[in-house]
Amino acid sequence: MRTVSRRRVVPVLGALVLAPVLFAGCAAPSSSAAPSATATPAPAGGIQPDANVPTDVPNIPELRGNVEISACEQAGEGWRASGTAQNPAGGDTAYTITVFFTTDQATVLGTGDTTVDLPAGESVEWEIRADLTPAAGMRCVLRGVGR
Template identity: 40%
Template sequence: MGVNAQANPLPKKIANDPEVRRNVALTKCAAMPGGWEARGTARNPGGKPVTYKIVVFFTTTQATTLDYAQALVKVPPGETVDWHASKKFRAEQEMLCPVPGISTVT
């Protein structure tokens, strides 16, 4: 399909904390009407509420990033919740959903 001229500019800096990455899982990367979506779970093994910021790139199978989305996920202590990040854009038939950034928000 070609380059998506309406894609948002990619963020220049993406927070990523390897210590919290193990608490977030990507479980789905799939087409949706008019775009693409990523879904997963986030767990909080700690004793205080936490908010994760999850950045997902939507790339071609050749690793060209066409767009991105992010999710802010609030997780109570000791719980696991679902998260979802999606974007409407002209996607290719097959896409990948790498997650370059997972961090906590204070």
């Protein structure tokens, strides 16, 4: 007498039943819905984001520890960041320091950069100003330090 093992039949039947359910999410989306664009809402209070934010900023991560922002404050009708840059190396160098002036929600309102000459082993003060309409909770972000 021949016996049929039910243990082999159940996994095969289970796989056949579950396959359509598992692969249902793999189908291409229907083209009946038109794509929609979502606009990023403008910041509140008449704040004007900077339309010309640089994307290619000189930045050497190892140098960032040599630059400090000690002041981030309103200056006239704009904003100002200042601080010190130090050169721990044995030779003279120059740093290009780039700062983004942002809201507390990271909207860039202005940018600026400066180049400072640093004698070997010395520290130099630097300052960057930007003409912008300040927002509450302004931030000065050290975006890059390069050579």
